[in-house]
Amino acid sequence: MKKDAAIYGFDVLGITNTEVIHDSSKHLVDFLRLGRHGDMEWMVETASRRFSAKHLWPECQSAILLGISYAPPHNPLQRVSQSQKGVIASYAKGRDYHRVIKGRLKQIAERFSSRSGNDVKVFVDTAPLMEKPLAVAAGIGWQGKHTNLVSREFGSWLLLGCILTTANLHHSNPHNDCCGNCKKCLDICPTNAFPAPYQLDARRCIAYLTIEYKGHIPIEFREDIGNRIFGCDDCLAVCPWNKFAAAAQEAKLKASLDTDDPELAELVDMTEFGFRKRFSGTTIRRTGYHRFMRNVLIAIGNSKNRAFVKSTSYHLHNNSPQVRAMAIWALRNLLEYNELNQLSKSYFFIEKDQYVRNEWILALNFR
Ligand code: B12
Ligand code: SF4
Numbered sequence: 338m339k340k341d342a343a344i345y346g347f348d349v350l351g352i353t354n355t356e357v358i359h360d361s362s363k364h365l366v367d368f369l370r371l372g373r374h375g376d377m378e379w380m381v382e383t384a385s386r387r388f389s390a391k392h393l394w395p396e397c398q399s400a401i402l403l404g405i406s407y408a409p410p411h412n413p414l415q416r417v418s419q420s421q422k423g424v425i426a427s428y429a430k431g432r433d434y435h436r437v438i439k440g441r442l443k444q445i446a447e448r449f450s451s452r453s454g455n456d457v458k459v460f461v462d463t464a465p466l467m468e469k470p471l472a473v474a475a476g477i478g479w480q481g482k483h484t485n486l487v488s489r490e491f492g493s494w495l496l497l498g499c500i501l502t503t504a505n506l507h508h509s510n511p512h513n514d515c516c517g518n519c520k521k522c523l524d525i526c527p528t529n530a531f532p533a534p535y536q537l538d539a540r541r542c543i544a545y546l547t548i549e550y551k552g553h554i555p556i557e558f559r560e561d562i563g564n565r566i567f568g569c570d571d572c573l574a575v576c577p578w579n580k581f582a583a584a585a586q587e588a589k590l591k592a593s594l595d596t597d598d599p600e601l602a603e604l605v606d607m608t609e610f611g612f613r614k615r616f617s618g619t620t621i622r623r624t625g626y627h628r629f630m631r632n633v634l635i636a637i638g639n640s641k642n643r644a645f646v647k648s649t650s651y652h653l654h655n656n657s658p659q660v661r662a663m664a665i666w667a668l669r670n671l672l673e674y675n676e677l678n679q680l681s682k683s684y685f686f687i688e689k690d691q692y693v694r695n696e697w698i699l700a701l702n703f704r
């Protein structure tokens with residue numbers, strides 16, 4: 338199977354059993370009890386199935402974990418200081434990895450099934466499986482203090498997929514923790530999303546706020562989000578184990594001109610149609626135009642560049658309250674008080690949405 342995995346572009350493969358991973362289950366329960374999942378209610382609904390692959394598929398005997406490198410060719414941290422760009426997390430710059438990985442897992446699984454006569458099912462990301470603890474048990478790497486899987490060979494840059502099978506295969510040994518005294522990932526987080534090493538509060542994580550979170554991004558995080566418009570790589574990028582990671586080979590996971598941290602000037606003028614066209618086939622498109630534009634406007638506000646005033650003001654007419662609210666917040670950062678006050682006279686009284694009205698009040702009274 339290792340040979341097949343390599344043929345289909347996977348960099349690593351490990352095998353483990355499908356029993357409950359006790360520590361991980363306990364930590365998952367604590368994570369949910371403390372509300373650290375935020376609005377990701379599906380995590381609560383599927384919690385008991387996540388404890389063990391057997392809860393998902395009682396007949397399965399082995400979990401085959403596969404990893405594919407998406408290591409970027411440059412250090413993503415270089416771009417977070419370029420305030421005229423919108424930074425997109427490396428995993429999202431290529432084609433939608435769910436599709437890329439799932440298609441290939443299916444091919445490998447089918448070949449294995451026809452050779453061995455065992456049943457197989459394939460999973461990437463969205464199924465109620467704890468992929469990281471399974472990958473640790475399968476010997477692929479360890480969960481670093483940033484909670485993601487780190488590999489000695491590929492650093493923080495592996496995406497994971499899983500094949501479950503009824504075959505009882507020889508298991509790999511679990512990987513040991515190689516973080517030592519390092520805590521670079523904890524220190525770099527712009528929003529203090531780590532309450533302790535190995536623990537993440539998703540509600541504070543930029544990946545959650547810019548991708549998963551459907552509401553108005555709380556004001557306390559907007560400045561710290563900087564120019565990160567889709568996900569965040571900071572804690573991954575700072576990890577010293579990345580120095581052993583060569584740039585990814587897989588062409589489909591590489592950035593395209595459209596996704597490689599575009600200029601904010603291009604993004605802010607994008608229509609909904611333009612958004613769909615530009616990001617077609619990527620995971621960015623799943624977030625939808627309005628959430629994406631909400632993020633772009635936060636980056637525009639943080640750019641402090643007055644050249645964006647006209648294009649930002651245009652979004653005061655947007656039909657999404659989220660977008661209008663973030664246009665107000667951005668303009669608060671771009672305009673002088675008198676200019677903002679003048680502008681508010683044309684919009685405040687016709688605004689129907691209470692949240693957006695409050696955003697005007699905040700913008701004018703707390704600068
Ligand atoms: C929900 C989710 C998110 C959430 C929550 C992330 C999280 N850390 O839980 C959000 C939206 C924030 C997110 C962000 C990202 N995600 Co995500 N996400 C998932 C998903 C769907 C489930 C993860 C989960 O079960 N979380 C629940 C927590 C409790 O589990 P855990 O992180 O494993 O927690 C462990 C540790 O924290 C530890 N722990 C917890 N408490 C305690 C207490 C003590 C005392 C100790 C010692 C340990 C400990 O034990 C827990 C269990 O092992 C998985 C796919 C999957 N099905 O597994 C992808 C997945 C984890 N995500 C992935 C990626 C790439 C990302 C991002 C890098 C994307 C980006 N660049 O923007 C960021 C990384 C942010 C970060 N530092 O984690 C990849 C990670 C690959 C890898 N190499 O690890 C996965 C595996 C998807 C995939 N198929 O490749 N993600
Ligand atoms: S992805 Fe960014 S915001 Fe989230 S924990 Fe890592 S550094 Fe913090």
Ligand code: SF4
Pocket residue numbers: 481482483487515516517519520521522523575576577578
């Ligand atoms: S940055 Fe340091 S602490 Fe964080 S995962 Fe990497 S080695 Fe571990």
